[in-house]
Amino acid sequence: FSERYQDSTFAHVVKLDTAFAEGDDGGEACLGAIVDPGYILTTKRCASQQPQTISFHNVSLPRRGVQSTRYHLTADVALLQLKTRLSIDNQVTPACFWSGDASTVAGFPNLQRISRDTLTGGLRVQRTKCPLGGRERCYGDVKRNSTAGLVQIQAVSNYRQHPFVVGLGRGGDGAMLEVASIAHWIQEETGTSVDGIDCALRYAQFRQYDDRVTAHRAESYQSIQLQNAHFAPIMANGYRVSIGFYTEDPTRESVVTYACYGTLLHRQYVLTAASCLEEYRNHSIIVRANEVTKLTPAKVGEFRVVEDSHYLDEAYVARVHIHPEFSEIPLKNDLALLQLDVNEFSFEKSFKPACLWPRDSFKLQEFQTSGHGPRRS
Known part of the structure; x- marks a missing residue:
């Protein structure tokens, strides 16, 4: 136009x-x-x-x-x-x-x-x-x-x-x-x-x-020409997972509350924040992975991008490993590992685990931060 x-x-x-x-x-x-x-x-x-x-x-x-x-x-x-x-x-x-x-x-x-x-x-x-x-x-x-x-x-x-x-x-x-x-x-x-x-x-x-x-x-x-806007129509979040907890609801058989994010490290392990799990320590846990987000330009008054996200894979959590020195007050060692049940994750270019930095040194010029803990953060 x-x-x-x-x-x-x-x-x-x-x-x-x-x-x-x-x-x-x-x-x-x-x-x-x-x-x-x-x-x-x-x-x-x-x-x-x-x-x-x-x-x-x-x-x-x-x-x-x-x-x-x-x-x-x-x-x-x-x-x-x-x-x-x-x-x-x-x-x-x-x-x-x-x-x-x-x-x-x-x-x-x-x-x-x-x-x-x-x-x-x-x-x-x-x-x-x-x-x-x-x-x-x-x-x-x-x-x-x-x-x-x-x-x-x-x-x-x-x-x-x-x-x-x-x-x-x-x-x-x-x-x-x-x-x-x-x-x-x-x-x-x-x-x-x-x-x-x-x-x-x-x-x-x-x-x-x-x-x-x-x-x-x-x-x-x-x-x-809005089609020249610099964004990809499909975004894949290769290693971030959404963590949900089964809670009781008298009107329904089961309700899943998704309250945390995590980072997939291995087919069977997810790293997350221990503080996020405290409230749901005694609940069954499910992990959703392989998130795909579709972005579509739409004109509603002013031009904006409409976002539609969904997950392609999921797995249940077999065990929760809280850091042995985790403390909420003051907050220290806020780490937990979720050990997943046997799953059928199919890794590809857009869906694969993150790597862990193998060295003690952090002498790098550039970093990226990623807040995969409580969904509110």
Whole structure:
């Protein structure tokens, strides 16, 4: 399908109209990130210049007046409260903020720094591509060299690109201040949730489509082909199993409650969390394996992916081996092995046990975590 196109690269960023808007103070001209329709996040230095209005990258949009300023007690940030609330559309859209563990930002291959040109006062974006083997070091370099403007990543959700502001201003160590450290303050002052998932869902309709589904883009329109979305229609979870417990129900013969996940290590053994088994220690246990998930694009209002999962194999548990030094309080050695009955598991490329690391050393550059314990985790 085709739709009207307008570049929204800077839709979440505003220019602060100060006495030094063209960089006359020898430093960088000031900008801010839109938090919600009523607030702009900026640095203390920029807020101290007492901007009376803000303006947008799209020069056809009218300036908006600044009513008051709220300074963070210790961090180099401030919030500007606007006199009138912004109207949200694809040219004026609040930013999302990376409010979780800031160290996870190093997993993204591309970092973007948005700043203002000191001569023209216009907005510009500088892109840094970080190599796979050195992303953490690359992110550290960007932090040290990006104390003016803001740094962001682009996360893809629902076929669209969402700008997540990672940091701005200057932290106590002289490097860029990560917004994860002030996310709670932003939420308290504005009353707006800074949860990333909430933000992505709230403003999805205004975000720009990801390049992978954009077949053609001209000055005023674009052609979208959702079949180019980067996902496999079939996902096979080769070693994860679902663990169920038979419980009594007066109205039915038997009820299976699936409460834990586990990792298949061998045809007859599953590794799981001992704490997950405590509540069901005296119940019969069944394991479902060889999960296949089918993903189908479906249009219900906005385009989304419909997920349909089922398991192809199952086996009963003959014995449960809890780690001999397992302790719930404090939690220690939270491991258990489930020994399966004789089964007819047929291993193939998409269904096979996981391997155990055979060495004591963990001197590796890259890890993946997998939370196969309680289903709630």
